[in-house]
Amino acid sequence: MSVKQDISGALRKIQKEIQQLPNITDRLNFILDMTLTLFGASTGSISIMDQEEKVLTIVAAKGMDWEKKIAAKLPFNLGVTGRAASTREITYVPDVLLDRDYVKLIETVRSELAIPLLTRDSVVGVLNLESDKVNFFSPDIINQATLFASQLTIVILEERIAKEAFEKSKREEDPVEEILGYDPSILFLKHRIRQVGPSDISVMMIGEEGSGKKLVAKALHYISQRKNAPFHTVDCSGLSYELLEAELFGSFSGKIFNPGKLEQSNTGSLYIESIGDLPSNLQNKLFQTLSDKTIPNPTLKKKDEVLNIRIFTGSKRDLLEDIQKETFSMDLYYRLAEVPLRMPPLRERRGDIPLLAHHFLYQYNKQYGRNKSFSTEALKSLTGMPWSGNVRQLQSVIQYAVLVPQETVLEPYSFQQDGKREEETRTKVSGFGVGTEILTPSENLSLNLAIEKLEAIWIKEAFQRASTQEEVAKLLGISRGSLQYKLKNNQFLDGFSV
Ligand SMILES: Nc1ncnc2c1ncn2[C@@H]1O[C@H](COP(=O)(O)OP(=O)(O)OP(=O)(O)O)[C@@H](O)[C@H]1O
Incomplete structure (x- = not known):
């Protein structure tokens, strides 16, 4: 039997069986199971679009250790799923190891196909099919899967599955x-x-x-x-x-x-x-x-x-x-x-930086009534920064970039909190405004000394911008205790009074 015949058979079966399944989770899992079997995919997921918050919520997933908790959220334009949703186009990654935007959710996945579930004027969600083999999805399978996805969208809409799944995920907001x-x-x-x-x-x-x-x-x-x-x-x-x-x-x-x-x-x-x-x-x-x-x-x-x-x-x-x-x-x-x-430090899980950055961008855009976005270079530079203050530091860097610089599309220089522009920052690293003084090694090549010097510059700068130790610690992305320790022990802050 051809996949074509299977498709109409599978869709008929889905339409019939889901009537018998009163529970939305069972319905979604049934749809996903049928779909994966039909196309020989080893794992996959269905995400539904939250139009208001512009995030995709994974409402059914197979193959993830955390599949019991399916309400994970992905920013609208992040990763392969996000790309399919934001461009409204089928996105095929034949070898995920070669794709820089790939957000790794499952270790074994080698190729991934993301098909947007579309109506004429909106994106309902995304169907993801994955395989543990490189270049698994042939042009023929992609065509068939696309046809299937368009039919699936109709079923999902008719059966109010998207709406129910979305409402359920909202109801089940989970602190973890x-x-x-x-x-x-x-x-x-x-x-x-x-x-x-x-x-x-x-x-x-x-x-x-x-x-x-x-x-x-x-x-x-x-x-x-x-x-x-x-x-x-x-x-x-x-x-x-x-x-x-x-x-x-x-x-x-x-x-x-x-x-x-x-x-x-x-x-x-x-x-x-x-x-x-x-x-x-x-x-x-x-x-x-x-x-x-x-x-x-x-x-x-x-x-x-x-x-x-x-x-x-x-x-x-x-x-x-x-x-x-x-x-x-x-x-x-x-x-x-x-x-x-x-707790893993952020620099040891750099793959999560785009997700966190988008999360904070969304949050601060909403809070300050802005509509800013990241350029590809901006995301790249964020991913490469050292983040000694971890997620809190990332959060405050994004807050600053949403609030202060003029540009709507954020660039690497937008994260510089000293207001200097790109030309001036070329000699500096990672958009962090490190002076050439630090970048040019002196006779003493001690890394600890250089770090201490850098910390002193940062702390002095933070005291220019904020008045209390609490605010300064927040700007620096460290705790007040840690700030006090540095004030006491950093030799380059000797004689620096606050
Ligand atoms: N994995 C994460 N996902 C989303 N937000 C995070 C994550 N990790 C940290 N944050 C956010 O980063 C900020 C700092 O986190 P938190 O206060 O929990 O860190 P901490 O380790 O307790 O810091 P400290 O020891 O300096 O007090 C908070 O706003 C928190 O919500």
């Missing part, structure tokens, strides 16, 4: 899907969050500044039973002993007791940032409070004192070293890190 990225390290992280999220286990996130530790803590809280109870945060960096003690355990003003964050988070979760900066005495006090399960509030009656709290913590460094140096309590560590989670 706020964590964007398709790098295997992020997919693994999300998998772990889904595994441990619903339990009461304590989780310690270890990763550089701005790498998403707090975002993960929130996801863990919001997929747990505690989601309707409070979620609070305490940052141990840059707070004096007394303030930190009051913040965590509460304090008296006169005769009135102000509950601390531990009590405020009772029945919910508390995220403690920079836990490695917690002074020793407070480490012991925290361990005791958590072991005793007593609310630290002397004004409470005995029976009301039970502390029912889940703790998440964040640390930039691995505290096992601090335990060895005896600056961090081993008991507390094992109480807080029942599950340790490592």
